[in-house]
Amino acid sequence: MLAYTLKRLLVAIPTLLGVLTIVFFLVRVAPGDPAIVILGENATQVAIDQLREQLGLNKPLMEQYFSFIGAIAQGDFGRSMISNQPVLTEVLRVLPYTLELTAASLIIGIVLGLPLGVIAARYRNTWIDFSIRFFSLLGLSFPAFISAILLLLAFAIELRWFPVIGEAAYADPVQRLRALILPSLNLGLIMVAYITRVTRSSMLTVISEDYIRTARAKGVPARMVIWRHTLRNALIPIVTVIGLYLGVLIGNSVLTEMVFNRPGLGKLIVIALNARDYTTLQAMLVIYAFFIVLANLITDLLYGVIDPKVRHQ
Amino acid sequence: MSDTLNSPLQPVLSVENITTEFRINGAWHPAVRDLSFSVKPNETLAIVGESGCGKSITALSVMRLISKTQGRISSGSIRLQGRDLLACSEREMEAIRGDAMSMIFQEPMTSLNPVMTIGDQIAESLRYHRGLSRRQANARALELLELVKIPSAPSRFKDYPHQFSGGMRQRVMIAMALACDPQLLLADEPTTALDVTIQVQILALLAELKERTGMAMVFITHNLGVVASIADRVAVMYGGRIIEEAPVEQLFDRPTHPYTEALLRSMPRVDRDRSELHPIPGQVPPITVRTPGCRYADRCPLRIERCIREVPPLAPVGGNPHHTARCWVRADLPVQESIAS
Amino acid sequence: MSAIAAETRLSRLGRLMWRRKAASVGAIVTLLVIVSAILAPWLAPYDPNEQNILLNLAPPSDEYLLGNDTYGRDILSRILWGGRVSLFVGVSSIAIAMIVGGLLGIIAGYVGGRTDRVIMAVMDVLLSFPSLVMGLLVVAVLGPTLTNLIIAIAFTAIAPFARIARAPTMAVKQRDFVEAGRALGFSDLRIMLVHILPNIMDEILVLASLWLATAIRTEASLSFIGLGVRPPTATWGGMIRDGFENMLDAPWLVLFPSLAILIIMVALNLLGDGLRDATDPKLRHE
Numbered sequence: 001m002l003a004y005t006l007k008r009l010l011v012a013i014p015t016l017l018g019v020l021t022i023v024f025f026l027v028r029v030a031p032g033d034p035a036i037v038i039l040g041e042n043a044t045q046v047a048i049d050q051l052r053e054q055l056g057l058n059k060p061l062m063e064q065y066f067s068f069i070g071a072i073a074q075g076d077f078g079r080s081m082i083s084n085q086p087v088l089t090e091v092l093r094v095l096p097y098t099l100e101l102t103a104a105s106l107i108i109g110i111v112l113g114l115p116l117g118v119i120a121a122r123y124r125n126t127w128i129d130f131s132i133r134f135f136s137l138l139g140l141s142f143p144a145f146i147s148a149i150l151l152l153l154a155f156a157i158e159l160r161w162f163p164v165i166g167e168a169a170y171a172d173p174v175q176r177l178r179a180l181i182l183p184s185l186n187l188g189l190i191m192v193a194y195i196t197r198v199t200r201s202s203m204l205t206v207i208s209e210d211y212i213r214t215a216r217a218k219g220v221p222a223r224m225v226i227w228r229h230t231l232r233n234a235l236i237p238i239v240t241v242i243g244l245y246l247g248v249l250i251g252n253s254v255l256t257e258m259v260f261n262r263p264g265l266g267k268l269i270v271i272a273l274n275a276r277d278y279t280t281l282q283a284m285l286v287i288y289a290f291f292i293v294l295a296n297l298i299t300d301l302l303y304g305v306i307d308p309k310v311r312h313q
Numbered sequence: 314m315s316d317t318l319n320s321p322l323q324p325v326l327s328v329e330n331i332t333t334e335f336r337i338n339g340a341w342h343p344a345v346r347d348l349s350f351s352v353k354p355n356e357t358l359a360i361v362g363e364s365g366c367g368k369s370i371t372a373l374s375v376m377r378l379i380s381k382t383q384g385r386i387s388s389g390s391i392r393l394q395g396r397d398l399l400a401c402s403e404r405e406m407e408a409i410r411g412d413a414m415s416m417i418f419q420e421p422m423t424s425l426n427p428v429m430t431i432g433d434q435i436a437e438s439l440r441y442h443r444g445l446s447r448r449q450a451n452a453r454a455l456e457l458l459e460l461v462k463i464p465s466a467p468s469r470f471k472d473y474p475h476q477f478s479g480g481m482r483q484r485v486m487i488a489m490a491l492a493c494d495p496q497l498l499l500a501d502e503p504t505t506a507l508d509v510t511i512q513v514q515i516l517a518l519l520a521e522l523k524e525r526t527g528m529a530m531v532f533i534t535h536n537l538g539v540v541a542s543i544a545d546r547v548a549v550m551y552g553g554r555i556i557e558e559a560p561v562e563q564l565f566d567r568p569t570h571p572y573t574e575a576l577l578r579s580m581p582r583v584d585r586d587r588s589e590l591h592p593i594p595g596q597v598p599p600i601t602v603r604t605p606g607c608r609y610a611d612r613c614p615l616r617i618e619r620c621i622r623e624v625p626p627l628a629p630v631g632g633n634p635h636h637t638a639r640c641w642v643r644a645d646l647p648v649q650e651s652i653a654s
Numbered sequence: 655m656s657a658i659a660a661e662t663r664l665s666r667l668g669r670l671m672w673r674r675k676a677a678s679v680g681a682i683v684t685l686l687v688i689v690s691a692i693l694a695p696w697l698a699p700y701d702p703n704e705q706n707i708l709l710n711l712a713p714p715s716d717e718y719l720l721g722n723d724t725y726g727r728d729i730l731s732r733i734l735w736g737g738r739v740s741l742f743v744g745v746s747s748i749a750i751a752m753i754v755g756g757l758l759g760i761i762a763g764y765v766g767g768r769t770d771r772v773i774m775a776v777m778d779v780l781l782s783f784p785s786l787v788m789g790l791l792v793v794a795v796l797g798p799t800l801t802n803l804i805i806a807i808a809f810t811a812i813a814p815f816a817r818i819a820r821a822p823t824m825a826v827k828q829r830d831f832v833e834a835g836r837a838l839g840f841s842d843l844r845i846m847l848v849h850i851l852p853n854i855m856d857e858i859l860v861l862a863s864l865w866l867a868t869a870i871r872t873e874a875s876l877s878f879i880g881l882g883v884r885p886p887t888a889t890w891g892g893m894i895r896d897g898f899e900n901m902l903d904a905p906w907l908v909l910f911p912s913l914a915i916l917i918i919m920v921a922l923n924l925l926g927d928g929l930r931d932a933t934d935p936k937l938r939h940e
Contacts, residue, residue, distance in 0.1 A: 014775060015775070015778055015779055015782055018775065018776065018778070018779030018782075019779055019782050019783070021779075022779060022780075022783075023791075026791060026792065026795055027791075027795060029795060029796075125382075137920065137923055137924070137927075138920065140919075140923055141867070141916060141919035141920045141923050142916065142919070143871045143874050143875055143878075143915060143919070144875070145874075145875060145878045145891075145894070146894065146912045146915060146916065149894070149898065149901070149908055149912065150912070152901075153901065153905060153908075157901075157902065209423065210418060210420050210423040210424045211423065211424055211425055211426040211427070213378065213418070213424070214418060214424045214425065214426070214486070214489075215426065215437075216378060216410065217376060217378060217410055217411060217415060217416045217418075217490075218410065218411035218415065218437060218438040218441075218489060218490075218492075219406075219407045219408060219409065219410035219411030219412055219438060219441055219442060220407070220411075220437065220438070220441060221404075221407050221441065222403065222407070224441075229426055229429075232428045232429075233426070233427065233428055244781075246784075247781075247783070247784040247785060248784070248785070248786075250784035250786075250787065251784045251785060251786025251787055251875070252786070254786060254787065254790075254879070255786075255875055255878065255879070258878075258879065259898075269787065269790070270879060270880075273790065273794050273879070273880075273881070274880070276794070278795075281791055281794065284787075285783065285787060285788075285791055288783065288784050288787050289782045289783050292781075292782045292783070292784065293782050296782070306428065307427070307428060308427070308428060308473040308475065309427065309473070309475050312473075312475070312476070
């Protein structure tokens with residue numbers, strides 16, 4: 001298992017390098033001189049030169065590239081073009097809000113999605129299955145910002161069950177928890193739709209395997225055949241899909257934070273976008289990609305936990 | 314081979330006139346028709362036939378493992394030690410499966426759960442059926458592994474199926490099936506997927522375990538060579554029906570149904586040249602094809618007109634009540650008398 | 655299998671409904687949306703950009719069926735015109751992703767070796783970006799124009815197409831007719847295009863139908879963030895963005911374009927599911 005873990009870690013390194021490369025060149029193809037973009041058309045040549053010097057834009061491209069990689073390797077994500085604060089400081093400040101949001105919605109997604117998928121598979125082609133599949137389809141169809149707006153309209157504005165609060169109120173833990181409910185429900189329910197769907201189809205594949213027939217021939221009760229024998233084998237594709245949809249979850253968290261006016265990475269990225277703060281954007285894209293690579297790593301390690309064949313490789 | 318033919322023991326399993334049907338494109342088609350047989354304690358009945366003859370369906374019907382959405386047992390009765398299995402609820406069946414009767418399957422490579430240790434998989438049925446604690450169940454499971462002669466069993470207890478060879482997996486399957494000392498073991502082609510030397514070992518193991526426990530065994534195979542070495546009695550199936558049934562020596566000495574004859578001729582034997590092998594001409598009719606008469610008629614060299622019109626009953630051969638065949642031409646049937654059907 | 659509840663007549667009917675009817679409903683609705691988008695100039699009762707300060711935030715009325723927005727523009731007309739943008743961006747970006755990704759996948763699968771490893775490694779890197787954030791950055795860098803929007807969305811969808819094209823290419827490559835083609839001296843390009851492409855086309859098309867929904871959702875999301883086609887061009891996401899500010903006074907500004915997006919999303923998902931089930935050999939005989 002240790003060797004397997006190390007191997008997975010090593011495989012992640014080229015991917016991370018690729019991520020950095022793409023981000024670096026993507027930002028460099030931006031039309032216009034970043035210094036002019038920041039300072040405005042009317043800036044003096046002296047000011048522009050000074051800023052170019054400061055941002056390292058005068059150096060040859062490859063030198064910029066290597067110093068970029070080197071800096072990131074040391075945890076230096078650069079400074080915001082606007083506030084001149086280290087980007088990492090700002091990111092770390094709002095990261096907990098995004099983490100608690102995504103973690104809560106992932107939990108909602110798994111806690112509701114797995115059983116619903118199992119139930120749909122168990123009662124396949126009955127009205128129970130059809131209703132679960134209908135709601136799953138609906139969840140897959142909702143763009144996150146629309147569902148967020150509808151939740152906001154219904155529960156925060158019409159019913160007034162949940163507060164719409166400003167960032168300052170997040171200091172109070174109770175307020176913070178209440179403010180988490182609607183946004184995490186929004187992201188969570190979309191996650192439920194994805195997980196229900198893959199769980200159902202994966203369960204149906206496993207249910208027709210020979211070893212499920214063996215379990216039934218042993219007299220294992222139907223309920224245990226489903227939960228003990230089938231689900232454990234069905235988990236591998238489910239874990240894969242959860243890993244893959246983490247990217248969707250992150251994208252949706254940006255929209256959700258926007259609609260609910262929540263502090264977090266999403267809001268930070270939208271602000272940076274409007275201010276054309278390329279260093280912040282670049283750093284955040286790298287950080288997001290890091291999270292996804294990390295998630296893939298965790299997914300790979302989970303395979304090892306679930307599937308003894310992977311563990312013994 | 315034991316002499317159980319004339320023993321007064323009550324049969325462990327008696328199957329009477331069952332018909333199992335499957336739904337194909339909205340219509341029900343019988344895969345097993347009006348089938349009857351029984352097995353006594355310490356007896357091995359072999360059910361022989363080509364693939365598609367309904368032999369596996371027969372075993373799955375006895376286990377009540379036919380998928381409810383696709384198939385049904387539409388008539389007949391299945392009695393295990395006098396208990397009517399077709400009247401049992403699914404829950405009652407769960408209590409019987411793996412306890413009073415169990416089954417082993419053809420594909421040892423795919424029939425074990427890949428994410429559970431083999432120890433857990435054997436101990437599982439002990440915990441459900443015997444209510445043993447984890448420790449007790451594990452101890453018994455280890456004994457079973459030794460019983461089926463898995464080398465260095467204690468160290469392999471926590472291994473996973475993929476760490477075993479096909480033959481070893483089939484031993485694990487046997488250990489699982491025998492965990493609760495069943496009175497009846499259904500073995501569906503348990504050696505077909507294995508190498509010849511492994512086949513011999515597994516057959517010897519099954520024979521030994523049967524002698525030791527006195528259980529009844531239904532052994533399903535397409536291989537008559539295997540039948541000769543393990544069975545007491547043989548039932549030959551074709552097109553969902555038993556077409557001949559006899560004690561094993563009598564079947565080999567005096568094959569009566571033209572299909573049995575053909576099957577024997579198509580079997581490679583040490584005392585004969587390979588050039589004398591005769592594959593059976595023609596095809597097994599698919600179950601969706603309905604015929605009023607004998608299903609072998611269109612491949613049969615002895616066919617008479619009646620064979621196409623009417624299904625022959627199982628009738629004694631040469632006055633021997635233990636040897637029956639379903640053939641208008643060969644069995645003891647009055648030639649002109651029509652059997653009401 | 656008795657763990658699965660027995661199938662009753664009614665549920666069988668339901669299953670057939672789901673299988674056939676659902677997919678055909680999806681196809682019909684998709685077609686209607688496409689037709690209404692194409693015919694928007696004739697169907698729309700008003701000029702989508704005609705402002706009327708007197709009708710500012712007017713609720714739905716007999717004259718303006720779905721009400722008016724902040725500038726008094728007719729919401730129905732803007733929804734009809736907005737569909738053009740959504741569908742055009744969606745279809746063109748998926749077409750690009752399909753061609754670029756599909757070709758990369760075929761080349762990777764056909765050539766194999768180092769080429770395969772390099773292409774798939776790059777695809778893995780692309781998959782490491784959350785697609786919305788990736789699209790967001792691409793548009794932000796290139797500038798929010800229709801073309802750039804299409805490029806950005808196409809960019810996010812290339813990797814899945816490369817992956818889906820690669821596996822069957824490797825399988826088809828082993829088959830006799832490809833070997834025969836090579837023995838006859840056909841060029842690799844010809845073998846790839848004439849012999850392999852048609853064999854993997856159905857899988858690519860199924861993926862395209864499912865990704866079309868994703869592309870339209872991404873377009874709407876980018877427009878909502880403010881990175882869509884520039885105003886005053888009507889887009890569904892942009893309309894929701896504008897309406898969001900007046901959500902308390904005039905919820906119809908948000909609700910009707912949302913409904914439009916939901917309808918096309920549900921329709922495309924139904925259609926995609928139906929296509930996938932129809933091409934899945936495991937499900938075909940059910």
